[in-house]
Amino acid sequence: MSHNLHLLLLFFFFFFFFLLLVQLARSTSTTAIGQWQLLQESIGISAMHMQLLHDDRVIIFDRTDFGPSNISLPNGQCRDNPHDLALKIDCTAHSVEYNSLSNTFHPLNVLTDTWCSSGATLPNGTLVQTGGFNDGERVVRTYQPFCEVCDWVELPNKLLIRRWYSTNHALPDGRVIVIGGRRAFNYEFYPKTTTRSFQLYKLPFLAQTNEPHVENNLYPFVFLHVDGNLFIFANNRAILLDYTRNIVVRTYPTIPGGDPRTYPSSGSAVLLPLRNLELGLNVEVEVLICGGAPSGSYLKAHSRQFLPALDTCARIKINDPNPTWAMESMPMARVMGDMLILPSGDILIINGAGSGSAGWELGRDPVFTPVIYHPDNVLGSRFEIQNSGQIPRMYHSTAILLRDGRILVGGSNPHKLNNFTNVLYPTELSLEAFSPPYLDPNKRELRPTIKTPVSSSKIQYGKIIEVKFTITWLIDPFSITVTMLRPPFNTHSFSMTQRLLVLTNTTPVMLTDSDQFQVNVMAPGSTNIAPPGFYMLFVVHHNVPSTGIWVHLM
Ligand SMILES: *[C@@H]1O[C@H](CO)[C@@H](O)[C@H](O)[C@H]1NC(C)=O
Numbered sequence: 359m360s361h362n363l364h365l366l367l368l369f370f371f372f373f374f375f376f377l378l379l380v381q382l383a384r385s386t387s388t389t390a391i392g393q394w395q396l397l398q399e400s401i402g403i404s405a406m407h408m409q410l411l412h413d414d415r416v417i418i419f420d421r422t423d424f425g426p427s428n429i430s431l432p433n434g435q436c437r438d439n440p441h442d443l444a445l446k447i448d449c450t451a452h453s454v455e456y457n458s459l460s461n462t463f464h465p466l467n468v469l470t471d472t473w474c475s476s477g478a479t480l481p482n483g484t485l486v487q488t489g490g491f492n493d494g495e496r497v498v499r500t501y502q503p504f505c506e507v508c509d510w511v512e513l514p515n516k517l518l519i520r521r522w523y524s525t526n527h528a529l530p531d532g533r534v535i536v537i538g539g540r541r542a543f544n545y546e547f548y549p550k551t552t553t554r555s556f557q558l559y560k561l562p563f564l565a566q567t568n569e570p571h572v573e574n575n576l577y578p579f580v581f582l583h584v585d586g587n588l589f590i591f592a593n594n595r596a597i598l599l600d601y602t603r604n605i606v607v608r609t610y611p612t613i614p615g616g617d618p619r620t621y622p623s624s625g626s627a628v629l630l631p632l633r634n635l636e637l638g639l640n641v642e643v644e645v646l647i648c649g650g651a652p653s654g655s656y657l658k659a660h661s662r663q664f665l666p667a668l669d670t671c672a673r674i675k676i677n678d679p680n681p682t683w684a685m686e687s688m689p690m691a692r693v694m695g696d697m698l699i700l701p702s703g704d705i706l707i708i709n710g711a712g713s714g715s716a717g718w719e720l721g722r723d724p725v726f727t728p729v730i731y732h733p734d735n736v737l738g739s740r741f742e743i744q745n746s747g748q749i750p751r752m753y754h755s756t757a758i759l760l761r762d763g764r765i766l767v768g769g770s771n772p773h774k775l776n777n778f779t780n781v782l783y784p785t786e787l788s789l790e791a792f793s794p795p796y797l798d799p800n801k802r803e804l805r806p807t808i809k810t811p812v813s814s815s816k817i818q819y820g821k822i823i824e825v826k827f828t829i830t831w832l833i834d835p836f837s838i839t840v841t842m843l844r845p846p847f848n849t850h851s852f853s854m855t856q857r858l859l860v861l862t863n864t865t866p867v868m869l870t871d872s873d874q875f876q877v878n879v880m881a882p883g884s885t886n887i888a889p890p891g892f893y894m895l896f897v898v899h900h901n902v903p904s905t906g907i908w909v910h911l912m
């Protein structure tokens with residue numbers, strides 16, 4: 359080989375190496391900061407509650423006593439309801455089904471009042487919504503996915519007592535627990551399958567955290583710990599409850615500063631992604647609570663004094679022998695924000711206000727800017743500011759993750775009734791999508807596509823799942839993870855039963871007879887780690903998730 363040829367080869371080698379580096383830098387640059395898109399100018403109602411089901415439809419509802427909405431009930435029907443506080447004969451709808459694949463929607467028929475209610479999905483994917491106000495306060499309503507002619511089924515007197523501002527969580531045994539609510543210092547279960555589940559269980563913690571005239575402990579933040587107990591946070595502190603024996607097994611310290619974080623001083627909270635699931639009880643379980651309103655904010659807002667919201671987050675290891683809250687500062691203050699777990703394991707903080715409190719007319723200074731929190735970064739470099747939206751998402755706004763990785767954002771109605779004009783922050787009927795940076799076109803080549811399992815596959819506890827996927831450009835094989843996310847019920851700044859499991863996986867191998875890769879992962883080992891039901895499963899490469907597939911864990 360001549361000397362010149364050598365040089366030429368060396369030159370080409372470095373040239374291509376350089377191209378690779380440029381490409382790498384481009385694809386991993388941090389310039390992508392998320393994009394907003396208006397999906398619907400009006401879905402006719404204000405999205406106060408949202409749940410994604412495993413047919414990719416989103417069930418959305420507000421309250422029946424808002425007065426007329428901007429969408430008619432199907433087939434010229436009207437509700438003739440002498441109990442309705444706003445309108446006795448109402449021919450408009452207060453619930454819609456939104457198809458996230460086709461971006462279309464149609465009205466649903468809900469008869470009794472769903473105001474400030476709660477929900478969860480059952481192991482078979484059916485949505486169970488509980489309580490509300492007035493004639494709806496003891497009603498359980500169900501909605502079945504994949505049923506073209508379906509509508510709400512309303513079951514009167516299924517709750518033992520009235521439930522308004524409660525929190526629900528799906529349980530390991532397939533039931534749903536319904537906790538607290540206004541003047542409800544107790545919990546109960548649905549469905550009531552056993553004798554014990556016909557009982558009402560007292561929870562003094564909810565009375566202890568209830569402040570006169572202010573409450574500050576509604577819509578408690580509830581998470582299922584991997585030991586089977588429930589972590590329940592209300593106001594400014596938490597307990598660990600063995601709900602099967604009605605025993606408080608642990609109490610946690612008050613968040614430093616002592617300011618309230620639950621309704622109406624609504625911050626938000628998530629259980630951080632769960633890893634090392636095969637180690638069982640050695641899994642590190644952490645809760646992160648961000649924002650809220652300082653003590654006194656709610657009462658002051660009634661006299662038009664809007665105090666700045668809290669700008670702190672508090673993070674705690676709930677199975678640490680000596681748990682303490684680690685405090686961090688957000689780039690901006692926020693009350694009524696929503697915290698959503700992204701398929702990549704990062705946390706999105708979105709919606710809300712910079713001052714005031716939850717409640718009619720009590721919030722000011724909409725926060726248009728979402729923030730992404732990277733839980734694994736070192737302290738001080740965890741928050742990443744995103745592109746701002748343009749629509750205020752104040753009291754009664756919502757956000758949920760869709761299977762393709764976008765965030766569906768809707769709602770906002772800080773008024774007692776529907777007011778579309780001539781008010782500060784008019785009743786908002788629009789739906790938007792926020793696309794996190796991982797959906798940036800720059801990252802398309804890094805994005806995995808799952809080939810198998812096919813959507814709606816059954817997966818069994820503790821079994822190996824073979825996941826096959828393609829990727830245009832695998833730059834980082836060791837970054838591959840497989841995650842499973844339970845789609846939550848979102849309302850009032852809290853996403854009930856939200857959890858993300860990072861499954862333990864093998865290193866991906868390239869399959870010789872195709873362009874596919876395969877990783878093997880271990881399905882969650884127990885129902886305490888992941889209650890039975892439908893989850894979205896994602897392959898994540900270099901922090902870029904695939905579109906999810908639905909899996910049925912049972
Ligand atoms: C209500 O719907 C009509 C069309 O159905 C639309 O023209 C109007 O702008 C909507 N009003 C609001 C407040 O969105």
Ligand SMILES: *[C@@H]1O[C@H](CO)[C@@H](O)[C@H](O)[C@H]1NC(C)=O
Pocket residue numbers: 480482484502549
């Ligand atoms: C889902 O489970 C609930 C509770 O067991 C049951 O009432 C309902 O009929 C089930 N739905 C389907 C479609 O099987």
Ligand SMILES: *[C@@H]1O[C@H](CO)[C@@H](O)[C@H](O)[C@H]1NC(C)=O
Pocket residue numbers: 425775776777779780781
């Ligand atoms: C808000 O809507 C209600 C009911 O339609 C109406 O009575 C009230 O005047 C409206 N408020 C404003 C400021 O337009």
